[in-house]
Amino acid sequence: MALTHFDGDGNAHMVDVSDKPATAREARATGWVRMTPETLDMITDGRAKKGDALGVARLAGIMGAKRTSDLIPLCHPLPVTKVALDLAPDPELPGIRVTATVKTSGQTGVEMEALTAVSTACLTIYDMVKAVQKDMEIGGIHLTFKDGGKSGRFEAQP
Amino acid sequence: MALTHFDGDGNAHMVDVSDKPATAREARATGWVRMTPETLDMITDGRAKKGDALGVARLAGIMGAKRTSDLIPLCHPLPVTKVALDLAPDPELPGIRVTATVKTSGQTGVEMEALTAVSTACLTIYDMVKAVQKDMEIGGIHLTFKDGGKSGRFEAQP
Amino acid sequence: MALTHFDGDGNAHMVDVSDKPATAREARATGWVRMTPETLDMITDGRAKKGDALGVARLAGIMGAKRTSDLIPLCHPLPVTKVALDLAPDPELPGIRVTATVKTSGQTGVEMEALTAVSTACLTIYDMVKAVQKDMEIGGIHLTFKDGGKSGRFEAQP
C-alpha cells in the first residue's frame, strides 16, 4: 500500500479531489500545554486581572486554522465556515487543555485545520509564558472527532 | 509577578526589545508523531521508493519557521540565519522524532521559531499519513537548547 | 443582547455559517484621505506625468480585499468574484475619495472586504505622499451599500 500524497513514481502531489462532492465536514482536535502549578496560576490569575493569555491563544488558534493550507504543503485550501476553540486550565495536568472545532462544506475534510488551530494555540501559550518557564511541554495533540466525506465518522477519546 | 506579554493594565502587547543588543541566538526543539508500526513502515519504506514523506515534512518545518511571527501574535519578526530539521524514524516510539535547530542574530531569541518548525513538520507528517491512520498523536514538543541573550543558556533532555 | 462573535461564555469564535445558503453578495464602502491643496495637486499632476499614485493605491486596495480574512481575526475566508475601486480627487475635501465595490457568492457578506479595500487604498495614498505632508487624515470610512443574505439590503449616504 502506498501513501495517497505520493503518485506512482513516489512524487509528492496535492491529491485530486475534483470529483468528490462538497459535503458538510466537521472535525475536532485536542492537545495541551503542561507547566508547573505556579505557571498555571499566573495564567489563571491573569485572566481575571493581569492579562487574558487564553484569549490571545484562542485568537491565534482561530487565525491559524485559516492559514492551514499555507503551512501544510499538500493540504487543499478550504473556506472554513466555523472555528471555535476552548481553552481550559486543568490543575491535574497541570496546564491548559485546548480543543478546536472546525466546519466547512467542501471536498476534503478539516482535520488539519482543527489540528493546526490546536497547535497554534499551544505554541502561543508557550510564547506568552516562556519568560517564566522554559521547560513546558506541548503534547496530546490528536483528532477526537471527524464527520463528513467518504470515510465517514471517526471518534476518539478526548 | 505578571506575564511580560501584558502591560500594567493587563493588555497584550509586543514587548519592547528596542534597547536589547542584537546577539547571536540559537534554539533547538524536539517533538514526535506516534503511530502504529505498520504506519511507520509505510513511511520508511516510502522513503526509499514510494515517496519521501520525511522530506516533505522537513521542508514544511523550514518554511514554518519563517512564518512564526505571522502565526504567533506577540512574537517579534526575526530574519533567521539558519533552519535545519532532523526527522528520524524511531521503532521504539513507534513513530517519527523531529528536531529543529534555528539561529539568528537578533534582539530576541528563536525558541518560538524552533518550536513552530517542529509543530509544522509534525502536522505535515500527520497530513500525509492520515488516510491510513487517524489516531496518531503529536507530542513531546519542548525546547531542548537555547543560547544567547540576557537569560543565557538553557538545556533540557531531548 | 450579546455580540454574535462571542459565545455564551464570552469567548471569541468564528461564527458558524455552515447552514446559511450561498447567495449573491455585494458590498460598497467609501472613505477619504484629506490633505492640503498643494499635496493634492502633486497627486493629480503626477497622474498625468510624474507617477500614478492613484493607480498604485487602487491595486493595493484590490489586493487588500483578498487579504481580509488574514487580517480580521473572526472574518470568514471568502473567494471574492469582483473587486473594483474608484479613486477621485476632490478639491472640496481637499483630498482623495475612495470607493470600493466587492462581490461574491457565499455564506457571509463582503462588507469587511469592501471596508478593508478602502482602508488599504487610503493607507497606500498616505504612504506615497507622507514625505511631503505628515498631517494628512484618513476618515469617513463607512459602508454605503450591501445586498444579499438574510439581513438583506442596506443603503447609506456615500
Added chain:
Amino acid sequence: MALTHFDGDGNAHMVDVSDKPATAREARATGWVRMTPETLDMITDGRAKKGDALGVARLAGIMGAKRTSDLIPLCHPLPVTKVALDLAPDPELPGIRVTATVKTSGQTGVEMEALTAVSTACLTIYDMVKAVQKDMEIGGIHLTFKDGGKSGRFEAQP
C-alpha cells in the same frame, strides 16, 4: 516637486534606503470608530462578561502592524521591536478611540506600521459589531508622533 515613490519617468519604485543609517525609530498614530451609545454599551459591558471585543481588536492591530509591508506596495519591510495598542471607550464620541505605538531600529520610519495597526484594529471592531449596527464610521486616522531618521521629530494633536 515630485513624489519620492516615483522615479524620473513617473514609475513607482521602492525608494532606495540602502545608504541611510539604521537609527531608533518610533511612531504613534490614532483613530476611532464612531457608533451609537447603545452599541458602545454592548462593547463595554461585554468587556466584563460577554466577550472582550477590545482585546480581539488589539491583537488584530498588533498582527496588522507586522503585515504592513505585505499590504502597502512600496513600503519597506522592517522588523518591528515593539507594538502596543490602546483602545478606550469614549462616551463623547461615542465610540472607541484607538492609539498605536510602534518602534524599530531601521533605515526607514514606522509611521505606516502605526497607521496600519490603528486601521486594522478599527476594522476589527467594525467586524465584531456590524451585526447590531451597520452605519458605524471609522475616522480620525492620523499620525500623532514620529521620531528618528533624517526628518526628525513630528508631533500633532492626538
Added chain:
Amino acid sequence: MALTHFDGDGNAHMVDVSDKPATAREARATGWVRMTPETLDMITDGRAKKGDALGVARLAGIMGAKRTSDLIPLCHPLPVTKVALDLAPDPELPGIRVTATVKTSGQTGVEMEALTAVSTACLTIYDMVKAVQKDMEIGGIHLTFKDGGKSGRFEAQP
C-alpha cells in the same frame, strides 16, 4: 479592443465573474531551467544520494500554486482541487523541464495557478544550484493545455 482587466476609464479592476457558472477547470503549463551538463549532473546525482533538489522544487511549485492570487494582483482567489508537478532532467537542454497540472471547480480558470507553479519551481531550482552556476536561464514558460469555462479547450505544443 480593450484589455478586460481595465474598465472603461482605463482603471485596473478584478473582473466580475459573479454570473459565470462554476465549472470543472484544468490547466497545464510548462517551462525549463537551462544549465551546464556538469550542473545537471550534480542535481541528478544528488537525487540518488546527495539531496533531492527536484523534490524541493516540486513542493515549492505546489505551494506556489496556492499563493497565486496573493501574487498576481488582479487574479481571482480559487480553491484548487489538484496540483501536480513533473520535473524531469533533460540532457538535450541541458537542464530540468517542469510541467504543472492544476484543477479546480470555479468561475475562472487555473491557467495562472499552473504558470505560477512552474515559475516557482524553476526559481527554486535556480536557488538551490546558484552557488555552483550563476548564469542559468529560466525560459519556455507557457500554457500547454486548458479546459473548462466559456473559452473552452486550448492546446499547445509542450
Added chain:
Amino acid sequence: MALTHFDGDGNAHMVDVSDKPATAREARATGWVRMTPETLDMITDGRAKKGDALGVARLAGIMGAKRTSDLIPLCHPLPVTKVALDLAPDPELPGIRVTATVKTSGQTGVEMEALTAVSTACLTIYDMVKAVQKDMEIGGIHLTFKDGGKSGRFEAQP
C-alpha cells in the same frame, strides 16, 4: 561536490549564514514576455489611454520581491532596501522586457529577490493579456548583475 542546500546526509536545510558579515548587496535580473505585435499594441496603446498594464506588473514585481523567502523554501528572509522594475515594450521581440534591481544590506545576496520580481511581473503581464492571447511565452529569465558578499561581482549580458 555537493549542493550547499543539502547537508551531508542529503537533507535540505536553510544554509547557516550566521557568521557571514552583513554587507551591501545588489542584484539585477531580466526576462521577457513574448506576444504577437497586435497584443503588444494593445498594451502600449493602453498605457496611454485604456489602462496601464505595465504599471500593474511593475507593482506586482515589487511586491513579489518582498515575498521571495515565503515562496522559495530554502531562501533566507531579508529586509530589502530597494526594489525597482523597468518594463519596456520591445517591438523586435515582440513583447515586454522586464528588468529588476534589488538592494539590501545583509548576510546573503538578493539574486532570488531580483529573479522573483521579474517572474512575478512577467506572470502578471500574462494574466492581464491572456484573454486576447493564450500562447504567449515567458523566457530569458536570468541574472545580469550581482555584487557584494564573498563570491563578489558577477556580470552577464542582459
